[in-house]
Amino acid sequence: MKAYVFPGQGAQFVGMGKELYETSAQAKELFEKANEIIGFRITDVMFNGTDEDLKQTKVTQPAIFLHSVILAKTLGESFKPEMVAGHSLGEFSALVANGTLGFEDGLKLVIARANAMQKACELQPSTMAAILGLEDNVVEDICVAIDEVVVPANYNCPGQLVISGSIEGVNIACEKLKEAGAKRALVLNVGGAFHSPLMEPARVELEDAINATAFNTPVCPVYQNVNAQPTSDPEVIKKNLIAQLTGAVRWTQTVQAMLSDGASSFTEVGPGNVLQGLVKKVSKEVATESATV
Known part of the structure; x- marks a missing residue:
């Protein structure tokens, strides 16, 4: 079975997504739709900004999400996920990739998450x-x-x-x-205490946004951060996604669970190759690769 995994914050780099935008009409259309939804040209920051510009939480999270999700969508018929997982923010990308969330709804939730986390960080150093x-x-x-x-x-x-x-x-x-x-x-040089009780104000804010969003039955299970277990139940997915902000990202356990459930290879969809390195630390033998169009 082929597992698809989606990176989280820290994977960003200047120029991410630029080649996709320039070579795929479908990708360009989705990036432009995202610019409209976000209210500023995030593509300008992604393609030509500075590292500092890209590090802002309100930019970083939607930027990584967009790169991952749009790359998955441009893979076409070759993209047939049997199991997916995402690291922290990457879980939202995974949920669009497996059909739980629509592109626009996923992006809006990521924006809400980024803003809520930014506010929580400012409440307490x-x-x-x-x-x-x-x-x-x-x-x-x-x-x-x-x-x-x-x-x-x-x-x-x-x-x-x-x-x-x-x-x-x-x-x-x-x-x-x-x-x-x-x-x-x-x-670490981060904005705050992500995945800790100090994110409780953000969890409450995101819970309202998640509960107001339509979640579909996905085409394949998602292995979620908080318990490393697979699920295709939209209500369970919602509950785990809400708990993720204050709960731990159990990535080691997630990879172990995917392997024991038959994952024969891991394809990282999005910027960088951090997750491939982490997968190899869990199992040296399993094949890993980056998604390319």
Whole structure:
């Protein structure tokens, strides 16, 4: 079975989607429709902006979503997903790719998500840190023992876990994790504590937007971040998507579940190749590739 995976924030780069726009009439039409929906020419930022322009959450999230979804749509008859998953933001791309969400509805939800997360970040200074070289349970135990807000946020691959929380909580955790033998505990240059309880205001805001959106029965299951389990039930998909903002991205477990359910190859649809690297850390043997038109 062929698994399709969709990247999240951090995969962006200047020039992303430009070749698609210039070589596919279908892609150009969808990009222009997106410019109208967003209210500014996001394509100008994607194709010719600066790294700083592209780093703004209100730009980054829809930009990655558009690159991923429009690329999937231009694959035509060759795109026949049997299972899909997306890393954080990428879950929205996956849900358009498998037919759960329409293109416009998916884009509007991503815009709502980006704006809600930006507001939540501004309410309380917070951050994230990458922890390398420790078992997941060691990181979990240390986070639980700290009085400040700090939680495991992204289970990216074996030996790589991102924590998220208040600045104080993350700093304390980093010190304790280094003492416990972490190879690295690196504070990340991010806007806030994504996938932590500090995103609760954003979760409430996004919940209203999700509940007001039509979700269809997809053509194949999506393996969702919060529980790494496959589902094709629109109501379950909604519930898990809402929980995703404050819950952890269980990517390691997602890849493991897809492999045990018969995934024979993984195709990354969108900018970069980060997910292919993470998949290879879970299974060296499985084939990975980038989608190309």
